[in-house]
Amino acid sequence: MRILLIEDDRTTGEYAARGFIEAGHACDLITDGRQALIHLADVTYDIIVVDRMLPGLDGLSLVKAARAAGIKSPAIFLTSIGGVDDRVEGLEAGGDDYLVKPFAFSELLARANALSRRPPLQDQKTLLRTADLEVDLIKRTVTRGGRTIDLQPREFSLLEILMRNEGRVLTRTMLLERVWDFHFDPKTSVVETHISRLRAKIDRPFEVQLLHTVRNSGYSLHAPR
Structure with missing residues (x-):
């Protein structure tokens, strides 16, 4: 190194x-x-x-x-x-x-x-899509329905993890580890706050909801089933 x-x-x-x-x-x-x-x-x-x-x-x-x-x-x-x-x-x-x-x-x-040891970006998918939501990991851009969405760096990382695990339920602990690299509970609402901010940007202005809260379990990003 x-x-x-x-x-x-x-x-x-x-x-x-x-x-x-x-x-x-x-x-x-x-x-x-x-x-x-x-x-x-x-x-x-x-x-x-x-x-x-x-x-x-x-x-x-x-x-x-x-x-x-x-x-x-x-x-x-x-x-x-x-x-x-x-x-x-x-x-x-x-x-x-x-x-x-x-x-x-x-x-x-x-x-x-x-x-x-984290895999380099070129070994992973660089364009993620869920319905009309697209994330370009090289350009660091997010669009939905052709409309550009501005995200803060941590919001972008959170969305990337959710889209890489499309349809899966990610718990609060999993998100703390994967997005913030916490291996303990910081006793803050950092996950909930960022989920709320992310939802306001990628869902609220649009007709179809993609980011879902799974009660007592966590969060999942997927198109309506």
Whole structure:
């Protein structure tokens, strides 16, 4: 793997970078958020490990800007801020995982390896259709009945998972794991809130409902049967 480590604490940064290199990976260490964003525009990485509190540009803003620029490298937030709301905020910003300091390097490496094993986009379908709803995964566009629908990044990911599992019921826990990469219950209404937002955009303006709530089970996206 080629890893970009963005950490302004020199001791922590050098420790983690050395660990990645000893594990056989290439690792670049940058201590400033703004410099890291400029660097990301020129170099492609398999994994980004980013501290939340950085000089120049904080980690949340960095990842948001990277996603807006089309940079899709999985990002792990490495931070001393460990509250549930902080973790949700990091994942909402476009992060894929969240590790709280102090951390064991073995866990950081395991999380990086797990993210790197996610199948690349080119190995998957890039155009998803359900009835008159279409999602282009390359262009990152959503249309229904020829009308363009603007979605936030997490709404887009949620819709992608639902469409890849068309007709199947996905539970709240499954969505937390697949969309937010949570392997615990954050005790928030993040799933319900995003389902409501998504329904307002892809269903409410149209005559036929595609996104269904399955009582006491979860959610399913499918055309009327």
